[in-house]
Amino acid sequence: MIRSTVAALGLLAVTALPALAQSVVSAGPTLTAVRAKGVVDCGGHPGAPGFGVMDSRGTYAGLDADTCRAVAAAVLGDGNKVRFTTLTSSTRMTALQAGQIDVLPRTTTWTHSRDTANGLNFTAVNFYDGQGFLIRRSLGVTRATQLDGATFCVTAGTTSELNLADWARANRLTVRPLVFENNDETRVAYQSGRCDVFTTDASQLAGTRTALRNPAEHMVLPELISKEPLGVAVRQGDDQWFDIVRWTIFALIEAEELGVTQANVDEMLRSERPDVRRLLGVSGDHGPFMGLDRRWAYNAIKAVGNYGEIFDRHLGAGSPVGLPRGVNDLWTRGGLMYAPPIR
Incomplete structure (x- = not known):
């Protein structure tokens, strides 16, 4: 009796796998819309040096701008497939609620009321401030x-x-x-x-x-x-898109911890380290779990570099802003930047 019950449960598990896989890889409403229009729409700042500002070449540059490019690369395979809408502090959350933009990486502090009463979800912190x-x-x-x-x-x-x-x-x-x-x-x-x-x-x-x-x-x-934890927000009601944005940010942090950079990411595809192989999609189905290509994180890192590279480029000691890493350093160096494992 026990043996037959175990066999039946095993058969049930096997027959359930295709349905589970199908539900994992199917595109939700935001991912479907983004793919249809071929661009990720992001909220932009009128002018915040280091986070979002037009540079001398007419390119919208900064930590938040590159966060959006990383999402576009993860989803569409190209970090240039972004469109920035300049928003004031008063209109930024309304624009996200109304569907004018897909993601809001715009020096927006994660607070209780913004996370619960405005129809938004904050995915992750990309800068700790005050x-x-x-x-x-x-x-x-x-x-x-x-x-x-x-x-x-x-x-x-x-x-x-x-x-x-x-x-x-x-x-x-x-x-x-x-x-x-x-x-x-x-x-x-x-x-x-x-x-x-x-x-x-x-x-x-x-x-x-x-x-x-x-x-x-x-x-x-x-x-x-x-305390001003600056987070990246999405609309409530689309868990898949929430996961995509959250884990793209985590992937940039994980890449810095693992020593994966924009310059060496192709070489790191040949790494034997299991954690690097999972991050870059050489092993595992972590991209398909979110409806993305296995190389989702590889594409993001290739487009903008890891979190430390982005910070140094726009905010670090060698930039005009000249900030120390401080609490925005990796947890292994005494900071607060810590990504859950990709496994």
């Missing part, structure tokens, strides 16, 4: 708590507005906020002297400082007043 303050050195301020009574330029539709109010209340300080529609307007207002302080994510302030007329006259104060 809110800071940009000031003129001539102000003679060395600590943020010395800014009592100052005028603060801040961008509408950002977590910076609420954080500023919370910080001032907690420290019993008086602040006078001037709110603008986008970061460019905020930067211009700060540069023209309409406010004493520009407050937003510290990484963006570092980039903004490089674009000012005399960067040496300005400084970013060392204190951070908030």
